[in-house]
Amino acid sequence: MPEYPEMEAWRRQLHDPVSAFRIAKAGPAHIATLKTYDPPLTALEGRRFEGAERRGKRLLFPTEDGELVLLVHLMTAGRLKYLGAGETGPKTPAFRLEFEGGPHLVLTEAGAKKRAGVWLLTPEHAEAELEHLGPEAYGIGAERLAEICTGESRRLHSLLRDQRALAGIGRAWANEILHAAQLSPYALTKELTPAEIGRLAAAIDSELARGLELRERGAKDDRAYRIHRKLGEPCHVCGTPIAQVDFEEHTIYYCPECQTEGRVLKDRRLSRLLR
Numbered sequence: 001m002p003e004y005p006e007m008e009a010w011r012r013q014l015h016d017p018v019s020a021f022r023i024a025k026a027g028p029a030h031i032a033t034l035k036t037y038d039p040p041l042t043a044l045e046g047r048r049f050e051g052a053e054r055r056g057k058r059l060l061f062p063t064e065d066g067e068l069v070l071l072v073h074l075m076t077a078g079r080l081k082y083l084g085a086g087e088t089g090p091k092t093p094a095f096r097l098e099f100e101g102g103p104h105l106v107l108t109e110a111g112a113k114k115r116a117g118v119w120l121l122t123p124e125h126a127e128a129e130l131e132h133l134g135p136e137a138y139g140i141g142a143e144r145l146a147e148i149c150t151g152e153s154r155r156l157h158s159l160l161r162d163q164r165a166l167a168g169i170g171r172a173w174a175n176e177i178l179h180a181a182q183l184s185p186y187a188l189t190k191e192l193t194p195a196e197i198g199r200l201a202a203a204i205d206s207e208l209a210r211g212l213e214l215r216e217r218g219a220k221d222d223r224a225y226r227i228h229r230k231l232g233e234p235c236h237v238c239g240t241p242i243a244q245v246d247f248e249e250h251t252i253y254y255c256p257e258c259q260t261e262g263r264v265l266k267d268r269r270l271s272r273l274l275r
C-alpha cells in the first residue's frame with residue numbers, strides 16, 4: 001500500500017494540474033469505488049479544485065468555493081493518474097474526472113477486487129471521516145512520540161502501522177524506519193528508553209524524507225527500499241543478510257545484527273501453533 005512518501009509525492013505532482021481547470025464532467029465511477037451518493041458526483045461539475053491535500057494515506061481535493069471535498073483512498077492497488085488533453089487513458093477506469101479543455105484524472109485499480117474508494121463530502125463530513133486518524137507521522141517529534149508509546153504496550157512494528165496512533169506509515173516504511181532506528185520490530189513501546197524514542201522519532205523523519213525524495217525522482221520499490229523485501233541481501237550498514245519473520249498477517253524484514261543483537265526473531269504464528 002502506498003504510504004507517506006508515495007502519497008506525498010503524488011500529492012505534489014497533482015496539486016497544480018488538478019486546480020488548473022474547472023471540472024467539466026465528474027464520473028462515471030465503479031459502483032464499488034464510489035462510497036457516497038449525496039451530494040452526487042455531478043455536484044462537482046463547474047467547480048474548480050483548490051489543489052491536492054493529504055492526510056495520512058488519503059488524498060483530499062477541496063473545491064475552491066469551500067463547499068465540497070473529494071477524498072481518495074487508494075488502498076493497495078489503486079493508482080491516480082492525471083492525463084493531459086489528448087492523452088489516452090484506460091478505457092474503464094474505476095473513477096474519472098474530466099476537466100475543461102480535455103485533461104482528466106483517472107483512478108485505476110489492478111486486480112478484480114475493488115478496494116480503493118472515492119468519497120464526495122462536505123468539509124464537515126470529510127473531517128468526521130478523518131477523525132480517527134492519529135497525528136501525521138512525519139515531523140512527530142520525540143516528545144509526542146513518547147506520549148504515544150507510553151499510552152499502550154504494543155510491539156513497535158504494529159504501533160507504527162496503526163493509523164489511529166500515527167498516520168502515514170505502513171508495513172514497508174515501518175521496516176525501513178525500525179532499521180534506521182536500530183530497534184527490534186518486536187520491542188515493546190512501553191519499554192523504550194528516552195534515547196530509543198529519540199532515535200525512532202529521528203528515523204521516522206529521515207526515512208520518510210528519504211523515501212519522498214526518491215519517489216519524487218520516480219524511484220521504484222527496489223531502489224526506495226533498503227530492508228523491505230530484501231531477504232538475504234546484505235544489510236547496507238553491517239553486511240549481515242537481511243532476515244524476515246512472519247508476523248500476524250504480513251512479513252517483517254530486519255537486520256539481526258543492527259536491530260536484535262544477533263537474535264533471530266521467531267515466527268509467532270508457528271510458535272503459537274506449537275505451544
Ligand SMILES: [Zn+2]
Nearest residue numbers: 235238255258
Ligand atoms: Zn545491519
